[in-house]
Amino acid sequence: MLLDLLAEGLVPWNVWAIVAYTLIVTHITIVSVTVFLHRHSAHRALELHPALAHFFRFWLWITTGMGTKEWTAIHRKHHATCETAEDPHSPQVMGLGKIFWKGVEMYRLAGTPETLARYGAGSPDDWVERNLYSKHTWLGIILMATTNVLLFGGIGITIWAIQMVWIPLFAAGVINGIGHFWGYRNYECGDAARNILPWGILIGGEELHNNHHTYPNSAKLSSKPWEFDIGWFWIRLFETFGLARVRSKGPVARRVEGKASLDLDTAWAILNDRFRVMSRYAEQVITPSVRTEYGKADAATRRVLRRARKALARESSIVTQRQQSTIDYVVKASHELRLIYEHRLALNEVWAKRANAEELLSGLRAWCVKAEQSGIHALQEFVTELKTYAMPAPRTA
Numbered sequence: 001m002l003l004d005l006l007a008e009g010l011v012p013w014n015v016w017a018i019v020a021y022t023l024i025v026t027h028i029t030i031v032s033v034t035v036f037l038h039r040h041s042a043h044r045a046l047e048l049h050p051a052l053a054h055f056f057r058f059w060l061w062i063t064t065g066m067g068t069k070e071w072t073a074i075h076r077k078h079h080a081t082c083e084t085a086e087d088p089h090s091p092q093v094m095g096l097g098k099i100f101w102k103g104v105e106m107y108r109l110a111g112t113p114e115t116l117a118r119y120g121a122g123s124p125d126d127w128v129e130r131n132l133y134s135k136h137t138w139l140g141i142i143l144m145a146t147t148n149v150l151l152f153g154g155i156g157i158t159i160w161a162i163q164m165v166w167i168p169l170f171a172a173g174v175i176n177g178i179g180h181f182w183g184y185r186n187y188e189c190g191d192a193a194r195n196i197l198p199w200g201i202l203i204g205g206e207e208l209h210n211n212h213h214t215y216p217n218s219a220k221l222s223s224k225p226w227e228f229d230i231g232w233f234w235i236r237l238f239e240t241f242g243l244a245r246v247r248s249k250g251p252v253a254r255r256v257e258g259k260a261s262l263d264l265d266t267a268w269a270i271l272n273d274r275f276r277v278m279s280r281y282a283e284q285v286i287t288p289s290v291r292t293e294y295g296k297a298d299a300a301t302r303r304v305l306r307r308a309r310k311a312l313a314r315e316s317s318i319v320t321q322r323q324q325s326t327i328d329y330v331v332k333a334s335h336e337l338r339l340i341y342e343h344r345l346a347l348n349e350v351w352a353k354r355a356n357a358e359e360l361l362s363g364l365r366a367w368c369v370k371a372e373q374s375g376i377h378a379l380q381e382f383v384t385e386l387k388t389y390a391m392p393a394p395r396t397a
Ligand SMILES: [Zn+2]
Pocket: 078, 176, 179, 180, 193, 209, 213
């Protein structure tokens, strides 16, 4: 009887049922990590109903053995010390191979009492946490293995093994490693984070890591119309049933067509939305100027110009040596590219150096006057667009 149970399990199954079960349980784990651990616990981007939050804690205990406080603290430290020697998992500092293959080990090493005390504030510390979840980490995992064997027999162990490697592979390896190494950048945030893919399904939306590092407190990780974040889909669904409340979803700013003055309201909106403003600068000013120069250049210069668009837009603190030599070459070769590059740096300086609202406004005004006088059409058009930024109107009840 017991041997029969071990061989076949309680329910009649076929291979598709096993595949479906594996995909569903691993997806629930991914949703628990991205919605509960990441967006709710570490970043406070949304509130969760206590019952749903506890379901996620329980699920993470049986499928990963990870503790909420440990995960929250290490992740907050990652944002606070990104790409420095203090960063618990930076492929830029430690090498991609190490993070990809030893990501979980890095997590274990990083979970020191100091880190937990410094970055883990607000994590659950109730009776179940103290006496069960963090005290008997392995018990949950054994419970999951037993359930799988009861349901599916011997093959349940294989399903369990897949569950066990899912988070170490995707969250610790792919996101923490590749998400800071390969992919595209929508925004020039101050670290090396990249969007691995525009469709965040397999890793719950965490694929959009550059968007996340740019707006870490946003509950929504997709940003462009063609990007998809399945974690956000779940959050909206939970919201419909009163199980979640979103606190933030990115920068607060809007555009008012026809607005032609640069006032304090516009200055605040630009400051809030500065990453998007800079990505508009890359699209509207840098790209067309590089294209025009490319049309006029000789073969040798064209080779360098192919790399110029990204190099001229790249956040200065993460410019590589190769990108720096591209910049040096093109600003020497073209007066127009030198001007638009200098204007880009000067615009960054306006908000980096601001001490108060008046300084921000006068800095922006001075920048706009210079840009308008530059004689470069794309820059003048950019200034016109800048003036249309505004803060959202207060809601009338
Ligand atoms: Zn990161």
